[in-house]
Structure formats: C-alpha cells, structure tokens
Amino acid sequence: MKSNPDIERVYELLEQxxxxxxxxxDKNQVLSIMTEKEYINMRGTLKDTGNFFNxxxxxxxxxxxxxxxxxxxxxxxLLIKILKKPVQIYKAAALVIMILxxxxxxxxxxxxxxxxxxxxxxxxxxxxxxxxxxxxxxTVRIIKKKIIYISQEKDRIKPARILSTSKNIYDCSKEICxxxxxxxIELAINNNxxxxxxxxx
Amino acid sequence: xxxxxxxxxxxxxxxxxxxxxxxxxxxxxxxxxxQLLNFFYFTLHNDxxxxxxxxxxxxxxxxxxxxxxxxxxxxxxxIYRIASNMCKNEFRDDKVIQKYNDxxxxxxxxMVFIDETDKTLRRCISYLNNEQRSLIVLRFKMKLTLREIAxxxxxxxxxxxxxxxxxxxxLSKLYKK
Numbered sequence: 001m002k003s004n005p006d007i008e009r010v011y012e013l014l015e016q017x018x019x020x021x022x023x024x025x026d027k028n029q030v031l032s033i034m035t036e037k038e039y040i041n042m043r044g045t046l047k048d049t050g051n052f053f054n055x056x057x058x059x060x061x062x063x064x065x066x067x068x069x070x071x072x073x074x075x076x077x078l079l080i081k082i083l084k085k086p087v088q089i090y091k092a093a094a095l096v097i098m099i100l101x102x103x104x105x106x107x108x109x110x111x112x113x114x115x116x117x118x119x120x121x122x123x124x125x126x127x128x129x130x131x132x133x134x135x136x137x138x139t140v141r142i143i144k145k146k147i148i149y150i151s152q153e154k155d156r157i158k159p160a161r162i163l164s165t166s167k168n169i170y171d172c173s174k175e176i177c178x179x180x181x182x183x184x185i186e187l188a189i190n191n192n193x194x195x196x197x198x199x200x201x
Numbered sequence: 202x203x204x205x206x207x208x209x210x211x212x213x214x215x216x217x218x219x220x221x222x223x224x225x226x227x228x229x230x231x232x233x234x235x236q237l238l239n240f241f242y243f244t245l246h247n248d249x250x251x252x253x254x255x256x257x258x259x260x261x262x263x264x265x266x267x268x269x270x271x272x273x274x275x276x277x278x279x280i281y282r283i284a285s286n287m288c289k290n291e292f293r294d295d296k297v298i299q300k301y302n303d304x305x306x307x308x309x310x311x312m313v314f315i316d317e318t319d320k321t322l323r324r325c326i327s328y329l330n331n332e333q334r335s336l337i338v339l340r341f342k343m344k345l346t347l348r349e350i351a352x353x354x355x356x357x358x359x360x361x362x363x364x365x366x367x368x369x370x371x372l373s374k375l376y377k378k
Contacts, residue, residue: 008362008366014366057318
C-alpha cells in the first residue's frame, strides 16, 4: 500500500479531534479526501472502538499452562531436547538409509579382513632357523612331523607356502611338497637337530 | 529480575547465566502472556481456547528460536511480530477463515458484551481482514504506539497510519450499516 501524506495526516486528526475542533486548514485537508459526514462517522467509530476495548474484560491465562511450558524451556537435557524435536519423515528415512549404508560398509570391510586372516593362515612363516611353525587351517591338508631346516646364515627367509589339499597340482620347485618330508628330515639329522624339536601338530 | 529490561531478560535466558535462564523466561512470560492472550483473543475471533494455545505456542517458539532474536532489536516488537505472523499463517487458508466466520456467527455473546453497541462492534471487528483486525487490536486494545506497530510490521510509521486509516474506514462502513 502506497503511503499518502494526506491520508496519514487525516488519520492523525481522526485520532485526536472532532471535525468541529479542526482548524480551517485541517478541515480543507480532510475535505479533500472525504466528506464531513464520513469524517464524523469514522471519528465516532474510532471512539467507540477505543471505548469497546477499554471496557472489554481483561482475559486471564490458565495457570496450568505455565508449568509445562517451563519444563520445555531450553536449558534442560540436550538429548531430551533433540528427541522432542519433530522430525520429518523424509529426514528419518534418510537417516535409516545412512545407518544401513554405514553398517554394510563396516560389515564388508570386516569380511575382507577375515579373508586376509584366512589367507595368512595358509602361509607358513619360519620364525626360527631350525624350526618351522606351521599353522594350518582345516582347508589345508595337515602335514605332521614336518620340519624345515634353514641355515643360520640366512637372516630372512621367504615364507614357504603349503598348497591346499583342494589343489592337486604341486609346483615342487617353489613349494613344499609331501615328498620333501624325507629331505627335510635328512637335513635335520645332518645338522644335529633333535627329533624332540620336531613340531607335532 | 523485575528491574531488568526485556532485552536483558532474554539475554539471561539465552546464556542461562548462573542458572537463571528459567527465571528470566518466567519473568518475560509474566510480562507478556496476558497481553498476548488478549491480542490473540481479539485477533482470532474471540476464541479463548485458541488464544491460550497460541500463547503457549508462541512461548515455545521463543524457547526454540531465541537464537533468532538480535540483541540490537527491541523485544516487544519482536514478540508481537511473531504473534502477528502466527495469526497471518492461521488465516492463510480460506477454509480456516470460513470456520472462524462460522464460529463468530454461532458464538453466544459473553456476559461482558451485554451492551448492544459493543456486540455490534465486536462482530464488525471480526469481519475485518486479518491484517486490519490485528492493527486495530494492537492500536486500541494493546495501546501500542504507531512507532511500535511500525517496528512490528517493519515498515514506516506513515504506512501504518495509512493502513489504520483504511481499517477504520472499513470498520466504520460495517458499523454504520
């Protein structure tokens, strides 16, 4: 609504003066906008409205409203405040999807770790120069009385791998084969390693 | 707390300084709840229960959104602006307006309105549009200054005078019918 200086002035006059109390200048200003009758009517309405509101009963609040309101005031438990906040359905759905996504990522990464452990179990590590510790899972054929002698000069030895029984093709030039057992035992005897040190699974 | 300004009270509430937050909010409630009840009552077509609910909701809004209050602002226009916007939202839907009009027609006159003039005037005020009715209530019931009303509506004082002029003109037409 555009502001009109004349209307603004007339409104001021309406609030304060009856028509017959106006100066000639003010009367002219009023009459440029409305008739005298209209002014008198509006002035009458304005007075009656003021009286109506002055006479109207002052309403009182129900005291029971006060306490629950105070309980909800912002300085309480943060968690309760968060829980009491209304959440729109799409936000809740997004949250559920996010949780499921995170769960599946964690789940699959854990599964991957498990696979790594299984793979490691298929590998023999030589920890001592005269002893082989083999940890075999049930997916590998368990070889008993097995020992590998490695000379003391070698500091680091590549881990040897025992093939799974599920595989029938052995590459005995690179991997320990069942036929190697005799050779290993022979090596142990030649190097004065007691049979007591043999690992019995 | 009684000597503190509204702005100081809301600041104490926001910072909860020395655990005085709730007391500060209580003081604001004591100062404004009754005023706002009257504002809502006359703006929402004399529906007392609805007005009580609105006062309750308004203070909940203050609790939840006190962060939106700017320290440089004056509290009184701010709280009335929230109240005014709540009424504006309430009357956004034509169905709701119709419901209120039906309420006005069906409501039996309370004892305080035994005067015929008052009865007529009350109905006429109800027939004004929401903004005009709010302006009339703010000016003549709440007795706010034109400057305060201008701050509530965030417009110049002159605009409020114009709007009030047209509101009174409309009311006068209805009243003299």
